[in-house]
Amino acid sequence: xxxxxxxxxxxxxxxxxxxxxxxxxxxxxxxxxxxxxxxxxxxxxxxxxxxxxxxxxxxxxxxxxxxxxxxxxxxxxxxxxxxxxxxxxxxxxxxxxxxxxxxxxxxxxxxxxxxxxxxxxxxxxxxxxxxxxxxxxxxxxxxxxxxxxxxxxxxxxxxxxxxxxxxxxxxxxxxxxxxxxxxxxxxxxxxxxxxxxxxxxxxxxxxxxxxxxxxxxxxxxxxxxxxxxxxxxxxxxxxxxxxxxxxxxxxxxxxxxxxxx
Ligand SMILES: [Zn+2]
Numbered sequence: 001x002x003x004x005x006x007x008x009x010x011x012x013x014x015x016x017x018x019x020x021x022x023x024x025x026x027x028x029x030x031x032x033x034x035x036x037x038x039x040x041x042x043x044x045x046x047x048x049x050x051x052x053x054x055x056x057x058x059x060x061x062x063x064x065x066x067x068x069x070x071x072x073x074x075x076x077x078x079x080x081x082x083x084x085x086x087x088x089x090x091x092x093x094x095x096x097x098x099x100x101x102x103x104x105x106x107x108x109x110x111x112x113x114x115x116x117x118x119x120x121x122x123x124x125x126x127x128x129x130x131x132x133x134x135x136x137x138x139x140x141x142x143x144x145x146x147x148x149x150x151x152x153x154x155x156x157x158x159x160x161x162x163x164x165x166x167x168x169x170x171x172x173x174x175x176x177x178x179x180x181x182x183x184x185x186x187x188x189x190x191x192x193x194x195x196x197x198x199x200x201x202x203x204x205x206x207x208x209x210x211x212x213x214x215x216x217x218x219x220x221x222x223x224x225x226x227x228x229x230x231x232x233x234x235x236x237x238x239x240x241x242x243x244x245x246x247x248x249x250x251x252x253x254x255x256x257x258x259x260x261x
Pocket of ligand 1: 168170171225
């Protein structure tokens with residue numbers, strides 16, 4: 001299938017996202033990494049899919065409805081908190097204030113918008129349940145990844161996968177001690193020697209603490225701020241930043257740029 005394979009346990013890359021160069025086709029279509037799932041798919045999209053949009057959930061949803069006219073598209077009004085909603089309890093027209101969404105119906109397409117925060121996609125080998133989470137430092141400090149895994153577990157899933165997409169890396173994510181303390185994180189250093197945190201590491205720890213084994217936690221460790229050509233970055237572009245999108249779901253259809261077998 002098109003799309004570069006999900007990489008795991010790689011160090012953050014400051015440039016040349018792994019597998020992108022040399023595979024012009026998926027990059028041109030705006031999809032960098034696809035997650036092969038049974039009858040559905042998950043993708044972390046590069047900026048091409050949402051180029052020219054203001055990044056609002058309504059604008060993103062409108063574009064996705066053009067690309068996937070036969071699927072229900074769920075976008076959130078993300079507020080850096082820890083509320084997680086279920087598709088079905090909210091409708092595609094709602095744009096609820098929440099930072100996570102789950103679905104028991106894998107035909108639904110769940111969308112998370114990010115511009116440095118970590119997009120997290122969840123699925124299970126023993127259940128059609130899927131989930132998508134927006135995990136910035138505030139959401140992580142509230143334990144949103146742990147909470148999402150816990151919701152899937154109490155809803156019957158056991159063999160849960162957690163996949164984290166491109167976000168700002170510890171190479172660039174300079175923070176104050178307040179953020180480090182809020183996350184109870186090991187401090188890193190940016191390329192220019194300032195204190196930073198590794199959001200992927202924090203999210204990984206939460207997934208692991210919620211019972212997901214290490215070999216079912218996947219990371220695409222590419223830095224959004226370092227890769228201007230490929231990703232939007234709020235830290236780099238400030239108010240002008242668009243939003244990268246990550247999608248999961250779409251059983252029996254094709255997500256943009258990714259053909260489902
Ligand atoms: Zn970086």
